[in-house]
Amino acid sequence: MGLAAVLAAPVGSSAVAAAQPAAPAVTTVAAAPAVAFPGNQVNYQYDGARLQMSATGGTNPYAWSAVNLPTGLTINASTGLISGVLRGSGTRTVTVTAKDAVGATGSTTFTWRVIRDACPRC
Template identity: 70%
Template sequence: MSRSTRTSRIARASRGPVTLALGLTAVLAVSVGPSVAAPHASTASTAPVSRTAAAAPAVVNPGNQVDYQYDHASLPMTATGGTSPYTWSAANLPTGASINASTGLISGVLRGAGIRTVTVTARDAAGATASATFTWRVIRDACPRC
């Protein structure tokens, strides 16, 4: 067998599986749809996909709080994700405490004893909101000025 005959047989034999694979890809593309077919130059997307959307904000839960009545509270709230700056608000704070809307710092002299379920909410610049809920126990000291 000459060298050219062996080469042409190898070339013909190797074309079979390649032709079969290309034909199978074409059949799959037609029967399943173009999303399964391998992309090539003529099927390039028309618009780039943007993946830079900011993640939704999340308020970091500070955990349950316990303080004595007439103590000065200072609890900084933090948030992650979203688009800063955040606007802060709080519901059901202990008497005497308030939240700074721009910094998220809860502060004040705690005047009322009891247990409160506090909800702190952060709104990011894009308008998305997130909140955290925790309990705040203010204990009446038996001798506040001893």
């Protein structure tokens, strides 16, 4: 190859880019949801209860679940609202979990004390 062919070769970013390997693809993974601690709960038996759970992080929407709720309470799987009328008494250790759209989970644990009222209709 002659000197003229070497001088005619392209110079610049396209020549440099062709010589360098491609950068690896970057994948961003959202953090698992973090369920907020609502504080320990205390209510009287036969009272109505409403506790809105919340979470941050992860990928919306969340699917909510709870284990060991006091008798009479349920959690709305779509909204995270725990509600109902407390039927039993005693102290329960409740765990609430949020599962995000990609399957990552986060949870929190708290106690829920239900006090038997000596005179519920007085």
